[in-house]
């Protein structure tokens with residue numbers, strides 16, 4: 001296993017007390033896989049990313065029973081060592097809104113050359129060749145290196161950021177909302193390219209998105225995140241075909257499907273809990289149409305509901321009925 005987190009907790013300090021943005025999350029990413037994390041805005045996805053890459057703001061507290069990368073305890077590595085040895089070389093990031101993080105007054109190629117040279121002693125000419133190579137991997141022509149960010153489309157800028165992340169052949173690239181803000185066709189092409197990159201370069205990708213459609217197209221396995229926890233984890237096929245958690249069922253209802261074009265979209269009423277006082281029981285309990293008393297009082301443990309399929313719902317014995325009921329609007333809006 002490449003990356004393993006058990007009971008990961010991250011809190012931010014805020015004027016209203018601590019915010020538990022990640023609240024006991026389990027995660028594992030295997031070699032050469034695309035693992036998708038999907039969840040609503042504010043559920044803690046970017047916080048997981050920042051915790052993994054040591055980019056949390058001062059005052060934030062990170063704890064975990066296990067946080068290992070290639071068997072090494074990540075929390076035991078000093079910040080300086082992390083920056084020199086792990087960041088970019090082992091784990092690279094394509095941050096949220098990456099399209100907008102290029103410097104507008106410098107050609108794109110020069111920026112990546114500079115990034116390579118800031119992290120290594122690579123001579124300029126070699127760095128330039130490397131960027132041409134990286135551009136080729138992400139499907140950008142080498143001539144584009146001399147162009148400025150405003151001459152790139154959003155999709156091209158995102159590819160350039162992926163090229164930068166690939167520079168030191170990391171084993172893991174974390175992509176935070178790589179398709180957000182791109183129009184649907186550009187999104188499609190980018191996702192195709194991401195799959196291709198994974199074929200060409202031996203690499204795992206942790207892909208973070210609020211869009212379950214992006215996951216469906218790209219990920220091998222999925223973790224569904226809610227209120228700082230991973231509430232369901234399985235292969236992409238099982239998450240869609242054999243959903244075991246009411247939140248996952250609700251999430252699927254709310255997004256258009258290319259398989260059932262005429263299906264009515266059903267939104268999930270309510271909003272996630274306030275994480276300055278995380279709920280005692282199931283985080284989704286207050287919104288769940290299937291919740292019983294125990295759900296609200298006791299935190300549901302992760303249960304192995306199938307082969308490599310984990311769901312934190314105590315009612316999975318009734319999953320057949322819940323799946324049928326979840327398709328009806330009245331179940332959610334009554």
Ligand SMILES: Nc1ncnc2c1ncn2[C@@H]1O[C@H](COP(=O)(O)OP(=O)(O)OP(=O)(O)O)[C@@H](O)[C@H]1O
Pocket residue numbers: 012013014019021039040041042043044045046047048057096210275
């Ligand atoms: N620096 C911070 N200080 C205090 N609270 C924070 C800070 N950063 C994030 N939060 C809170 O932590 C929670 C998780 O935020 P996070 O950005 O991780 O969510 P997200 O799932 O990435 O959302 P989005 O889909 O909008 O990107 C939110 O409630 C957010 O308000």
Ligand SMILES: [Mg+2]
Pocket residue numbers: 045046047096176
């Ligand atoms: Mg985010």
